[in-house]
Amino acid sequence: MYLTKEEERALDGEHGEAVEKSMKLLTAIGDIYNARKLVPIKSAQIAGVSYKNIGDAGLEYVRDLADQGARVRVFSTLNPAGNDPERWQEMGVDEAFASKQKEIVEAYARMDILPTCTCSPYEISNIAMKWEHLAWSESSAVVFANSFFGACTNREGGPSSLAAAIVGKTPEYGMHLNENRAGKVLVNVNAKLESGTDYAVMGHYIGGIVGSRVPVFAGMDAQIPYQLKMMGAGLAASGGVPMFHAVGLTPEADTALSGKPEDKIAFGEEELKQAYEALDQGVEEPDIACIGCPHCSVTGLARIAKQLKGKEVSTPTWVFTNTAIKKLADRAGYTKTIEKSGAKVFCDTCFIVSPVEKMGYKSMITNSSKAGHYSSSFCGLKSKVMKLTDLVKEVTK
């Protein structure tokens, strides 16, 4: 990979140990993927935060980097942690876990990373313009950045996004190159999609077929960004999809199918039914219900408040967002309405990255295909995905 004189000096350690290590990491990745050079990035979204995921090994790594004086050079935001920073006891998280978690978030904050602790950084100020280069981890956010903004990011891991943030650059390969952003699989949508969950479940079904190829959706009439946010999360969970195009909806869709698609998929009512069935592991009496994967926006919390207003939940119901959005929801009264029903609004964490398997939960229901997918594959719970209206009926019956 070609390096400028300045980059070579950074690689030789002229800017300190942390920059040297990060440069080594980026050049190693660049060489693996035959990148020609490094490109400057505008922002980073950094995963590798939950203590459940990265453990003591990750804690040591980020603490060592912060101690060495590592600082990010671009606007950087952070993925969710393993517990709510204030209400961890209500979640059933033990003190040892919460204290290690606090140390991790603080180490990232020392590196000047904004401790947003959200998987939806685009809901709270990490946004981008078309064809800007980014280094984002968090697969659902990657899909959103590429598809919605038309910005360019690969599916980074925690360490590579952190290295890119410290150097301010990323190797130019994959989604940073125009030729890799073209659509490869055409999806003709004939099903009537109504809720965010319908979109999420379709995304999960299609991701399982296309793998890491870029799909183009035609015939889809999404009404609100929320629906495509839910769909993108599903696509990234079952497949390795970095972006999608939706004709008439996303910025690069017009040129997405300039070549002939490798495959065509028809998605009708029958496929929608099968997609829901694939995410139903036969949960009759759920131990818990989870909403907010990816994290709820403030309008999302408004929708949930409207549905839960005046009702009482009989099954523990957790709603996830981040501190910034919750403050707004507190002011608007949404939090109060939701929690009056007995449901909880937790911040800066989510069901999947919190230590749920140690809390005794064996089964869960959710309105998110991503949460359903990982609850079973990553957390070992039985899960079932259903529309928000059905979920509310189930928990308030």
Place this chain on the structure above:
Amino acid sequence: MRLEGHVVNAGTAEGEALVSSMPLSFLGDVDGTTGIVTADGHDLRGESIEGRVLVFPHGKGSTVGSYVIYRLAKNGKAPAAIINMECETIIACGAVMSGIPCVDKVDTRMIKTGDRVKVSNGVIEVE
């Protein structure tokens, strides 16, 4: 025997080869404290990777695996070097983060467990 590969992370190291024909996920397959391979059905199950020249086709699994390599290195349980057929991001990041010499684009079938292996940047000498 002398093999040449592509340098993922530069450095020199020497050790006894531990060779697998299977992909390896450091998260889940390897105990981060002891350096013992614990995965059911893995051909290295029960083996310690500590101080060995670890040879396997490629990494797999969660990106958290990079941190596990780092933890092994801090505990003194890391491999002396890593040789892959095709290195991917998880192993590359872990090797760089931990200062472990790493070479790929090597026909890993040429090396047998127990061989004495010397890694010097991209050059591998097998005794």
